[in-house]
Amino acid sequence: MTTRLPTFFLSHGGGPWPFMDGDYRRAHAKLEASLRALPATLPEKPKAILMISAHWEETAFTVMDAPAPGMLYDYGGFPPHTYEVVYPAPGDPALAERVVALIEAAGLPAARDSQRGFDHGAFCTLAPMFPQADVPVVQLSLKRGLEPAEHLALGRALAPLRDEGVLILGSGFSFHNLRLYGLSGREPSAAFDGWLQSALPSPAGRAERLLAWALAPAARIAHPREEHLLPLMVAAGAAEGDAASCNYHETDFMGGVTASSFRFG
Template sequence: TYTLQYPAPGSPALAAHMRTLLEQAGFASAENAERGFDHGVFIPFMLAFPQADIPVVEFSLQKALDPAEHLAIGAALAPLRADNVLIMGTGLSYHNLPHFMSGSPATDEPAKAFDAWLTRSVCAPPPERTAQLTHWAQAPGARLCHPREEHLLPLMVAAGAAGQDYGQQIYSDTVLGKALSGYRFG
């Protein structure tokens, strides 16, 4: 991915508005206009918007990797939806690359169990969804599927921004024996 380019424009005005919303909710933030897009941003956007003709503002995860904090950050950013801003949380419902690439069938069932739990949680009524996602690490197969949170927490931001909208599973497949899902809200 280091050789790929995605020259989408940024939006300093949107970034400033995001910072205002975050600060109003009690979250400190900073801007870095020099940093390029992470592969978790430009790879999905290359597929969804190949012309790179929409402004993109990347939001970094918080250092503590606390799911409740990321759900609250999403809630703080929810007003952007009324301004026709797409809030996209990229990542995977399964992200344990050593197990993924090994092809070991020993991890297939835990991956299916976590994927089923995640789908039930994302599609649950919003208060239940928030409670379950906050404690995702206790789900069956959770730490096998996500030894670290970085590829799951973007979903928390999107779920927090969804407010009272229910989640929907819009993608489901098995790749190399591992269950993978994608979701949308609203």
């Protein structure tokens, strides 16, 4: 019998950090430790993973349906070897079709993509968690327009997957203003993170708080563009009646930023 799995919003760090050494990798040490520890907190090993990455936007919610997805190196300025790394997890075409069916049944637009590879929001989160790449992965896009209500609705539509052995992961970042990493981001990231810590734990009224996220302290400084926050909406929507807890938190990421990840259920 399959146990209901939790959902997660994960801060995924910068670029191809799991495949690097030195100071840049060490700056992600707390994040890496949290990701490595995550599988042991699950009630059972997932049959598959549905990954919603901040780094993919389409006009409809689009599902990767290839049986063996490739790689998309959607970053720049990193060492040459980081453009050759491979995360060889298989796809799951049957799960992709199930996802499309659930999205369409909810009255939302859905599409398929058999060509796109895993982006770094996906593979740099998964590599520490499942280094053997032995869990099938299906990646799902955000929808252009970046409407919170649509992404909460997407999460609600996907909720049945939790009872089917599918681990739903939203990969983004709790603070994503690339001009303010370091000390200049200390105050706004702490202010917005404080709001997340108060807004997410209780399911009562959480959806309403998330819909009004732009009114939170330092919200538009923390997220000038909200694509790195919307995977949170999907994870929360898929676990709408469940309490949430913070499973990763630090106050000095990249020299001063407060960053967090959250578990729902």
